[in-house]
Amino acid sequence: MGRQTLRAVEIRLRANCEFREPPRRGGLRHGTVRARTPFFACLALLAVFVGVSTTLADPPATSPAPNDRVTPETIDEQLKRIDAAEGMDDETKTTLQKSLQQALKDLETARHWAASAERFERDAATTPDDLAATRDELDALPREPAAIPADAGLTQLEQTLSDKTAKVAADKAQLAELDAEPKRRVDRRAKAPKLIVALRERLTDVERQLQGLASAANPSEVDSARRLALLAQRQAMEQEILSHEKELLAYEKRVEWLPLRRDLVARRIALGERETTLWRDAVNRRRHQEAEEQLRLAKQAEAEAHPAIAGLAERNAQLAERRKDVSLLIGETTVQLDQTDRQLATLREQFKRIEDRVEMVGRTKTIGSLLRKEREQIPDVRAHRQKLKHLHALIGQCQYERLELEDRRSALSNIDSEVRRHAQTASLRGDAAAELENAARRALETEKEYVDNLIVDLDRYHYKLLDLAAAEEQLTTQTAEFVKYIDERVLWIHSTAPLSLASLAHSVHAAAWLTDPEAWFQLGRSLWEDMKSQPIPGILAFLILAPLVWNQRRLRRKTTEIGTTAARTNCCGILPTVEALFLLVLLCAAVPAMLWYVSWRLLAAGSPADLAEAVAAGLTYSASIYLILDLVQQMCRRDGLAQSHFDWPEAALKPLRKYIQIAKVSVLPSVFIAVSMAARANNSLADSLGRFGFIAAMAFCSLLAQRAMRYHGPLYQAMLPVCHDGILNRLRLLWYPVAVLMPLVLAALAATGYYYTAFQLAGRLVASAYVLLGLVVVRSLLLRWILVNRRKLAIEQARQRRAAAQAEGKLTEETPTASDIPTPTEQTLDLATINFQTRRLVKYSLTVAGTIGFWVVWVDVLPALRIFDRITLWQSADHSRVTSLADAFLAILAFATAMVAARNLPALLELAVLQRSKLDPSLRYTVAAIMRYASIVIGLLVGCHFLGLRWGTVQWLVAAISVGLGFGLQEIFSNFVSGIIILFERPVRVGDVVTVDDITGVISRIRMRATTITNWDRKEFIVPNREFITGRLLNWTLSDQVNRITINVGIAYGSDTQLATEILTRIVREQPLILTEPPPRVTFEAFGQSSLDYVVRCFLPDMENRLAVIHDLHMSIDREFRAAGIEIAFPQQNIHIRSIPAEAGLLGMRSGPRPEPLPTPKLRAGDDDPPARSRQVA
Structure with a gap:
C-alpha cells in the first residue's frame, strides 16, 4: 500500500521521462536517469529501503502483448498518415510529428539498452570460461623475456621494439581502467537499485496513460500517435530496467575475475617493460656497431x-x-x-x-x-x-x-x-x-x-x-x-605538540648535544684536516678576505671623504653616491664572507656530519642577517651614505645605530640556535631547543620594534618632521601594531604546535624586510639622482640666463633685458614640474616593484593568494581561455601603470635622456608625446590580454563601435587623427610662431584633441587640431625662422632726402643682429600728405630679439635724425572753407583792420589736456 501511495504522489509530481544513452561496451561510466527534483530523490531513496529486496525480483508491471511492440516502420507509417491528414491543423501536426520523432529516438535508445543487457548477460554466462582462460594465460606467461635473435638486422630490431612498446602502452591503459573499475562498480551498485525503482515508477505512469487511450471507443490519429509514443517510451524503460538488472548480476558473478585480470595485465606489463629494455639496448648496440664499422671504413678510405x-x-x-x-x-x-x-x-x-x-x-x-x-x-x-x-x-x-x-x-x-x-x-x-x-x-x-x-x-x-x-x-x-x-x-597543519615539560627535557638534551666539547673539537680538527688536504680554497679565501679586514679603517675614511664631497651644494654627479655604496658593501662583507666560507667547508668535510650540517645552516642564515644589519648600521654612520647622500635626518641615525647593535647581540644568537636545530634530522631536538630559540628571537624582535617605533621615541620623533604629512604617519595605527604583535603571534603559533608554520612565515617576513630595505635604498638612490640632475639643470639654466642677459646688454644700454615674445627655438624646462612628475613616477614604480617583490616572497606560502586565480569570471566560447579574478587584477594594474606612465614618463624621459641630446625642443616634445601615447596603447594591449580579449574575438565589435563613434563623434575623431598627423608630419611644432584666425602666438602644447597657442598677452588660445590640417595656417618659423622687420619713417618736407637715406642705411648696417643676407633695404616710398615716407626693411635670424631690435632701431633713428637736423614730420590736415559765417570777421577773413586776437580760454579743473599733436590749418 505504501509503494502505491508513493507512486501516486510521484505520478502527480513528474511529467514525461527523459532517457540517457545506455552504457558503451568497455566504458567506465553508465548512463543514469536524472531526478527532476530533490523530492523525487527522497522518494526513490525511501523506496529502496522499503522494497529494494523485492524490486530486483519483480517482473515488469505488465507484460506487453505482441501487438504492443512498436517498430520504426510502424512509426514511419503513422508519420505518413499524419502528413496526409487533411482535417488536422498545422500546430497539431507539428506536435504529433515531434512526439513521433521522440518515439523513434526512444526506440533507438531501447535497442542500445537491449544490446547492453545482452552484453551483461553474456558476460555473466561466460564468467567461468573467462576465469579459466585468464588463469591459463597467467600460468602461460614466461618468467623471463625471450632471447633476441643474433642475426636480426637493425630494421627488424627497430620494428620489433616499436611493436613491443605499443603493446606495453596498451596494457598500461588497460591496467588504468582495471584499477578504476572497482570504485566504478561500487558506485554503480549504489545507483542501479535507485534507478530501477525510479524507472518502475515511471513505467507505471506510462501504463496508466496507455490504459486511458485504450478505453477510447474510436481512437483518432492523435490518440494513435500518442499511443505509439508511449509504447516506444515503455519499451525503452523496460530495456533499461533489464540492462540494470543484468549489470548487477554480472558484477556479482565476475567478482573473482576482475582482480585476476588485473594481475594478468600487471604481469604482462612487467614482462613487456623488461623485453622493451632488452630490445632497446639491442637496437642501440646494433646502431652503434654499424656506425663504428662505417667509421672504420671511412678512416681506411681516407688513408688510401x-x-x-x-x-x-x-x-x-x-x-x-x-x-x-x-x-x-x-x-x-x-x-x-x-x-x-x-x-x-x-x-x-x-x-x-x-x-x-x-x-x-x-x-x-x-x-x-x-x-x-x-x-x-x-x-x-x-x-x-x-x-x-x-x-x-x-x-x-x-x-x-x-x-x-x-x-x-x-x-x-x-x-x-x-x-x-x-x-x-x-x-x-x-x-x-x-x-x-x-x-x-x-x-x-x-x-x-x-x-x-x-x-x-x-x-x-x-x-x-x-x-x-x-x-x-x-x-x-x-x-x-x-x-x-x-x-x-x-602550512596549516600541526607540526609538533604544544610546549610542555617534556619540551624542556628535550631542550636540555639538545643543548648538551649542541655544546658537546668533544664534538666541537672533532669539528675543528676536521676543518684543519680539510684545509691541509685542500689548501687552494683556503688560500683563495685568505687572499680575498685579508684585504677586506686589513683595510676596514681606510674604507671608512674614504666613505667619509666621499660623503663630505657629496654633501656640498655644487655636487652634480651620482657617481660619488654609487662609489660610496660600493665601498659600504665591501666594508660590511668581511664578517659574513668568513662565516659563509666556514659553513661551506663544514658541509664539505665536517665531522660529525649532523653537527656540521646544523652549524653550517645556522652560520649561513645568521651571516645573511648580519650582512643586512651591518649594512644599515654603516649607512647610518656620521657623514655616511644616509646623512650625506640620502639626506636622512641626522637625529634619527644615532638611535637607529643603537637599535641595530642591540639586534646583533640579542637576535642573531637566537636565530643561529633556531636555524641550526631546524637543520637537524631529529625532530624532537629541533622542536625543543630550536623552538625555544625561535620564540626568543621573536620576543627580541617585538621588543626592539616597540622601542624603536614608539611615538615618543627618539627615532620616530626625529623622522616625524620629514613624514608628518606622509602615508607612513597617517597609517601608523595600522602598521605599528602589526610590527609589534606579528613576532608575538609567530611565537604563539610555535608554542601551540604550529612551529613549521611560524618558521616559514618568519622566513618570509625576513625576506620581506630584505625587499623593503632594497626599495628604500633604491628610492634614495633615485631621489639622489633626481636631485643632482635638477641641480645640474638649474645651474645650466642660470648660466644660460646670464649669457642671454649679457648678450642683450651689448645691443644698447637702453635695450630691455628680456623679450616679450616666447622663444621658439629653446624651450625652458619647468624644473618644478619635472621634479614633481619624476618623483611621482619613482614612487609608483617602486610601489609596483614592491608589490611584485612581496608577491614573489609570499605566493608560495599563503594559499589564499592563489584563490583569486581559481575564481573564474568568464571563459571563451571554446573553453580554451579562462579569465580569472587574478587576471582582472593584473589588467587593472596594467591600465593603472599605463596611465601613470603616460602622465609621468615624458618628464622622466626629458630629464634623463632628451635634455642631454642634441635634438631641438620641438622634436623632443614630439618624442615625449609619442612615448605618452605608446604607453597608453601598450597598457591597453597588455590589459586586454589579461582579460582574454584577442583581436580575432573582438574585431567585429571594434569595427561596429568604430563605425558608430565615427558618425556620432566624427569631430573628436577628426581632431584625434589630425593630432597624430601633426605629431608625425609636424606642420606645426612646439615653439613655432603661428597665426590662426588673426591670432598670433607661440605653440605651447600639442594634445590629442587640441593645440594650445599662447599669444603675446600670455593668453592661451585653444585650437582644434583639424584647423591646422584642413584650414589655412601661417607658420612663421616652420622651415626658416628668418623674419623681416618693417619700419616706416616720415620726415618733413624740405629735408635732405639723400642724407636721410644714408643715415637710415648706416643705422641698419651697424645693428649686429640684423642679417646681411638677405640685405637690408631703405627705400623712399612716397610723398605723403604731411611727410616724405621712407620704409626700412631688414631681416632677423629668429624671433627671439625681435622687439629688442625694433626698439634699438627706433631709438637710433630718432637720435641720429636729431643730430643731423632732420625733422620727423608731424601729421598735418588741410581744411578748406567754402562758406564764411558772420563770425568770420573775428578770424580776419574780411577787409579792414585786423581785429584783436581772442583771449586763450583757461582750463578748469577736470577738463581734458590739450591734444598732444597740433594741427596746421590752411
Whole structure:
C-alpha cells in the first residue's frame, strides 16, 4: 500500500521521462536517469529501503502483448498518415510529428539498452570460461623475456621494439581502467537499485496513460500517435530496467575475475617493460656497431685516398664520426626518456597516494609530517625547466643540422658533375684520369650513403628529443602541481605538540648535544684536516678576505671623504653616491664572507656530519642577517651614505645605530640556535631547543620594534618632521601594531604546535624586510639622482640666463633685458614640474616593484593568494581561455601603470635622456608625446590580454563601435587623427610662431584633441587640431625662422632726402643682429600728405630679439635724425572753407583792420589736456 501511495504522489509530481544513452561496451561510466527534483530523490531513496529486496525480483508491471511492440516502420507509417491528414491543423501536426520523432529516438535508445543487457548477460554466462582462460594465460606467461635473435638486422630490431612498446602502452591503459573499475562498480551498485525503482515508477505512469487511450471507443490519429509514443517510451524503460538488472548480476558473478585480470595485465606489463629494455639496448648496440664499422671504413678510405680526392675522403670520415656520435646521443636520450617516464609515473603515483591519504585521514599531525617529508623529496621545478630549455635548444640545433645535410644531399643528386670537377682539378690524363674519376665517384656515392644514414639517425634523434621534451614538460607540470598541492595544505597543519615539560627535557638534551666539547673539537680538527688536504680554497679565501679586514679603517675614511664631497651644494654627479655604496658593501662583507666560507667547508668535510650540517645552516642564515644589519648600521654612520647622500635626518641615525647593535647581540644568537636545530634530522631536538630559540628571537624582535617605533621615541620623533604629512604617519595605527604583535603571534603559533608554520612565515617576513630595505635604498638612490640632475639643470639654466642677459646688454644700454615674445627655438624646462612628475613616477614604480617583490616572497606560502586565480569570471566560447579574478587584477594594474606612465614618463624621459641630446625642443616634445601615447596603447594591449580579449574575438565589435563613434563623434575623431598627423608630419611644432584666425602666438602644447597657442598677452588660445590640417595656417618659423622687420619713417618736407637715406642705411648696417643676407633695404616710398615716407626693411635670424631690435632701431633713428637736423614730420590736415559765417570777421577773413586776437580760454579743473599733436590749418 505504501509503494502505491508513493507512486501516486510521484505520478502527480513528474511529467514525461527523459532517457540517457545506455552504457558503451568497455566504458567506465553508465548512463543514469536524472531526478527532476530533490523530492523525487527522497522518494526513490525511501523506496529502496522499503522494497529494494523485492524490486530486483519483480517482473515488469505488465507484460506487453505482441501487438504492443512498436517498430520504426510502424512509426514511419503513422508519420505518413499524419502528413496526409487533411482535417488536422498545422500546430497539431507539428506536435504529433515531434512526439513521433521522440518515439523513434526512444526506440533507438531501447535497442542500445537491449544490446547492453545482452552484453551483461553474456558476460555473466561466460564468467567461468573467462576465469579459466585468464588463469591459463597467467600460468602461460614466461618468467623471463625471450632471447633476441643474433642475426636480426637493425630494421627488424627497430620494428620489433616499436611493436613491443605499443603493446606495453596498451596494457598500461588497460591496467588504468582495471584499477578504476572497482570504485566504478561500487558506485554503480549504489545507483542501479535507485534507478530501477525510479524507472518502475515511471513505467507505471506510462501504463496508466496507455490504459486511458485504450478505453477510447474510436481512437483518432492523435490518440494513435500518442499511443505509439508511449509504447516506444515503455519499451525503452523496460530495456533499461533489464540492462540494470543484468549489470548487477554480472558484477556479482565476475567478482573473482576482475582482480585476476588485473594481475594478468600487471604481469604482462612487467614482462613487456623488461623485453622493451632488452630490445632497446639491442637496437642501440646494433646502431652503434654499424656506425663504428662505417667509421672504420671511412678512416681506411681516407688513408688510401688519392690526394686529389682527399677532401672527399676526409668529409666522409667526418660524416661517419658524426653518425657515431649521433648513435651515442640516441642511446643517451633513450635512457633519459626511460628515466623521465619512470619519474613521471612515480610522481603521479605518489601524488595520488598523498591525495587519497589526505582525503581519508584529514589534516592531522601525521599527515603534516608526511607532507613535509614529500615536499623535501620533490625535485626542484627550476631544474626541470632549465633542462626543458636545454632540450629545446638541442632540438633547434638538430633541425638546423638536418637542413644542412638536406642541402648537401641535394648537391649530391648530380654526381657526374662533381666527378668531372674533381677530375679537372687534378689535371690527369689517360688511365690515371679514369681511375681518379672512379675513385671520386665511389667517394661521392659513399658520401651520399653516409648523408642518407646520418639524416635517418638525426630524425631518430630528433624524435627522441621531442619525446623527451614532452615527457619533461609533463614532469615539470606534475611536479609544480604536486608542490602547489602540498604548499596549500602543509602550512596549516600541526607540526609538533604544544610546549610542555617534556619540551624542556628535550631542550636540555639538545643543548648538551649542541655544546658537546668533544664534538666541537672533532669539528675543528676536521676543518684543519680539510684545509691541509685542500689548501687552494683556503688560500683563495685568505687572499680575498685579508684585504677586506686589513683595510676596514681606510674604507671608512674614504666613505667619509666621499660623503663630505657629496654633501656640498655644487655636487652634480651620482657617481660619488654609487662609489660610496660600493665601498659600504665591501666594508660590511668581511664578517659574513668568513662565516659563509666556514659553513661551506663544514658541509664539505665536517665531522660529525649532523653537527656540521646544523652549524653550517645556522652560520649561513645568521651571516645573511648580519650582512643586512651591518649594512644599515654603516649607512647610518656620521657623514655616511644616509646623512650625506640620502639626506636622512641626522637625529634619527644615532638611535637607529643603537637599535641595530642591540639586534646583533640579542637576535642573531637566537636565530643561529633556531636555524641550526631546524637543520637537524631529529625532530624532537629541533622542536625543543630550536623552538625555544625561535620564540626568543621573536620576543627580541617585538621588543626592539616597540622601542624603536614608539611615538615618543627618539627615532620616530626625529623622522616625524620629514613624514608628518606622509602615508607612513597617517597609517601608523595600522602598521605599528602589526610590527609589534606579528613576532608575538609567530611565537604563539610555535608554542601551540604550529612551529613549521611560524618558521616559514618568519622566513618570509625576513625576506620581506630584505625587499623593503632594497626599495628604500633604491628610492634614495633615485631621489639622489633626481636631485643632482635638477641641480645640474638649474645651474645650466642660470648660466644660460646670464649669457642671454649679457648678450642683450651689448645691443644698447637702453635695450630691455628680456623679450616679450616666447622663444621658439629653446624651450625652458619647468624644473618644478619635472621634479614633481619624476618623483611621482619613482614612487609608483617602486610601489609596483614592491608589490611584485612581496608577491614573489609570499605566493608560495599563503594559499589564499592563489584563490583569486581559481575564481573564474568568464571563459571563451571554446573553453580554451579562462579569465580569472587574478587576471582582472593584473589588467587593472596594467591600465593603472599605463596611465601613470603616460602622465609621468615624458618628464622622466626629458630629464634623463632628451635634455642631454642634441635634438631641438620641438622634436623632443614630439618624442615625449609619442612615448605618452605608446604607453597608453601598450597598457591597453597588455590589459586586454589579461582579460582574454584577442583581436580575432573582438574585431567585429571594434569595427561596429568604430563605425558608430565615427558618425556620432566624427569631430573628436577628426581632431584625434589630425593630432597624430601633426605629431608625425609636424606642420606645426612646439615653439613655432603661428597665426590662426588673426591670432598670433607661440605653440605651447600639442594634445590629442587640441593645440594650445599662447599669444603675446600670455593668453592661451585653444585650437582644434583639424584647423591646422584642413584650414589655412601661417607658420612663421616652420622651415626658416628668418623674419623681416618693417619700419616706416616720415620726415618733413624740405629735408635732405639723400642724407636721410644714408643715415637710415648706416643705422641698419651697424645693428649686429640684423642679417646681411638677405640685405637690408631703405627705400623712399612716397610723398605723403604731411611727410616724405621712407620704409626700412631688414631681416632677423629668429624671433627671439625681435622687439629688442625694433626698439634699438627706433631709438637710433630718432637720435641720429636729431643730430643731423632732420625733422620727423608731424601729421598735418588741410581744411578748406567754402562758406564764411558772420563770425568770420573775428578770424580776419574780411577787409579792414585786423581785429584783436581772442583771449586763450583757461582750463578748469577736470577738463581734458590739450591734444598732444597740433594741427596746421590752411
